[in-house]
Amino acid sequence: MISPDDLIQLSALQHYAFCSRQCALIHVEQVWAENRLTAEGRIMHEHVHDEGNESRGDVRIERGAALRSLELGIIGKADLVEYHRQLDGSWQAFPVEYKRGKPKPDHCDKIQLCAQALCLEEMLGQRIPAGALFYGKTRRRLDVDFDETLRRATIEAAQKTRELIESGQTPKPVYSKRCESCSIVGECMPRTIQKKRSVESYLKRMLDDT
Ligand code: SF4
Incomplete structure (x- = not known):
């Protein structure tokens, strides 16, 4: 169990799963830049949260639900949690996370959604088998099973993210395809830093050889 005073942001798990350097830049160095991608994402989330709670037949909808898990040591919000009425009259929670773009080849969005489910399981004392990711670009929901x-x-991811944040160390950049869709590529400068490092190590090798 982690102390309530020592929780990390749930969103940091998604950043870590995407790129550990991105996670450290945002959560250790507090680097953040509003750009077109982040502005679109922020407006989408605000729009979802602003719509308020509602009931539609056998489905209740809670927006901007506060989440916490002392097991994982995380705190955050769910864009939306649906509660589906079951035959026995109980309500089954089903988290839905909104994303600006389209489904990614990696699992970082699924990890964020699963972290929300694990928070809800701890808070509600019920097993949550599935949730969904809604992507703004495709306007479709992608169902996600919370398998083992x-x-x-x-x-x-929660353990590694905590270790990274507590270390206070920012990993060096490694340029890859994911950098093209990274919201803080301008602040990270992966190509420039990587080039500088390879020039430095070349010069060091030259000096060592002489
Ligand atoms: S630009 Fe690339 S290396 Fe830098 S934080 Fe983003 S994904 Fe990571």
């Missing part, structure tokens, strides 16, 4: 593999990956 995803649960393990999420728990591991």
Whole structure:
């Protein structure tokens, strides 16, 4: 159990799963830049949260739900949690996270959603088998099963994210395809830093050889 005074942001798990350097730049160095991508994402989230709670037949909808897990040591919000009425009259929680773009090849969005489910399980005392990611570009929902593999990956991401933030160290950049869709590529400067590092190590090798 982690102390309530020592919780990290749930969104940091998504940043870590995407790129550990991005996570450290945002959560250790507090680097953040509003750009077109982040502005679109922010407006989308605000729009979802602003719509308020509602009931539609056998579905209740809670927007901007506060979440916390002392097991994982995280705190945050769910864009939306649906509660589906079951045959026995109980309500089954089903988290839905909104994303600006389209489904990604990696699991970072699924890890964020699963972390929300694990928070809800701890808070509500019920097993949550599935949720969904809604992507603004495709305007479609992607159902996500919280299977054992995803649960393990999420728990591991929470541990590694905490270790990274507590270390206070920012990993060096490694340029890859994901940098093209990174919201803080301008602040990270992966190509420039990587080039500088390779020039430095070349010069060091030259000096060592002489
Ligand atoms: S630009 Fe690339 S290396 Fe830098 S934070 Fe983003 S994904 Fe990571």
